[in-house]
Amino acid sequence: MKKILNDPFSYAEETLKGLTRAYPQYYRLVEGTARVIARAGEPRQGKVGIVSGGGSGHLPIFTGYVGPGFLDACACGDVFASPSADEMAAAMRAANGGAGVLRLYGNYGGDVMNFDMAGEMVEFDDITSTTVLLADDVASAPLAEREKRRGVAGMVLTFKIAGAAAEAGLDLDGVTKVAQRAADGCRTMGVALSSCTVPQAGKPTFTIADDEMEVGMGIHGEPGVKREKLKAANDIADALLDPILADLALPRGERVTVLVNSLGATPVEELFILYNRIADRLGDAGLTIAHPLVGRYATSMEMAGASLTVLPLDGELENYLTAPAACAFWKV
């Protein structure tokens, strides 16, 4: 196992401990937990709280995006495993400023079950909560079955937009509606070039030949839509963009933001090579790119590969996307 770790069974805890030690200006470990992170300081009274959570191994997702203008708290599980309902409830309590809490997380069975249970648990603390499920992965189900799609890198954009809406003072209903609108717009498509190794498994999650790639693979190694020979960057960009554009069916003249994301090992150099083709193609389609992001925003540890997210913007979404925010991983 070519990883830097002490004990596979404490990988998540040690990661989160290091995160809070290195960046105490942003993050604190919630007392009585080992894997629940909240913003430094007390929750802001009267502000809607936003919680997320899910398996570890995707930094900066999920925990990295806790901070002003972003999430308030986050429950993390072991690598690629759901946190417990108790941990999620602890995150909700830590995020609660008396104005309700939005549960904003990826559409995965274990997370849905546990976050639903956590929502019931905190009702006893008089915490009202709503849910927006993030389901941006075009490859994971056809458009007609959107409720089956998984949440991947597009989650980051919805975190940012919802976080800014809460910071701006919208009430729980308002923040929930903005988050839902961003979530509804997000489309992501990924390609994997190599596997990662879950520490507790100790060997790569899947195998893939040296000359192959898998289009549409999920961020935990869920099967994609096709495995084929590794193509040139421009062809990979097309393979990511075509299903997104077909799904969104945008008229010319729209504004969109794009997120070109490395799954981990793929260097940002190669993301910029992809970006050239994506920008050309979106320009040809009459679309204007606003505030593109290129980098590592949602990873699968050391998996090689990349994903593309496209989110159509209106004035409100764009304002929230570009509003000030601070955490250790948000760069522009």
Added chain:
Amino acid sequence: MKKILNDPFSYAEETLKGLTRAYPQYYRLVEGTARVIARAGEPRQGKVGIVSGGGSGHLPIFTGYVGPGFLDACACGDVFASPSADEMAAAMRAANGGAGVLRLYGNYGGDVMNFDMAGEMVEFDDITSTTVLLADDVASAPLAEREKRRGVAGMVLTFKIAGAAAEAGLDLDGVTKVAQRAADGCRTMGVALSSCTVPQAGKPTFTIADDEMEVGMGIHGEPGVKREKLKAANDIADALLDPILADLALPRGERVTVLVNSLGATPVEELFILYNRIADRLGDAGLTIAHPLVGRYATSMEMAGASLTVLPLDGELENYLTAPAACAFWKV
């Protein structure tokens, strides 16, 4: 070759083109060149210019750190290859605001030769320049032969400090002295777990067994000080820290900053695991960590591994380190 690219021979150019297209608020391609990047807009008159440069394949180093409070311009070569003297001269002209230009770059033979030549070339344009060589890699030569050491991740800290000094209005002599002081203090030690693949070579630069690591390996795959069995994270942290502390011989009570850097594929999760041990050890040594950085700051494309940089601080260096700066890659 498990990489996302179109043509190995245009990898650097396409990368830089994508960088300037995605982030035009920070970067522009200098006219008449394919691989020289300058800050967006015109050089600020009366400000000392700072240029750097070197091979591509290390993003965010070098080009990523062009921006307000950082570098003014940067010349990039092919992957792991020096830019030409002409390109360096173009970078120096682009950085020139009439107050002189500091050449601030890593201590590699080709870069030194070409930057010296570039300095002579721009004398005809009445550009005065100075040089500070960055040589933070403890593994590459003993302390008694410090002038032989290579520049690695610590370069980023000196870019930041020198950039802030120039922004604050120091003259060329002042900026050069501050940069030299930061460069003199920086110590870095790295460990490689896997190779990367130079696009034009098409195969990994070196081989290393699945259960091995190489301590002290350079960022282009230069041989390290020892190859041994892959150890636990805490032991790796010790292997990085021990030679740095021996080299610096700091008295208790000093303030230092640390940069825990991934060489590319190693996920930030594992950097945070390393950070715990580094923070414990520095605490035990009576040292206070200020403004730690954990992330990907100086990479070797998809190489797995990590490096640790320690820089002793005084009030002036710390002020410049934490002064405002903006580029697509500086996060805190």
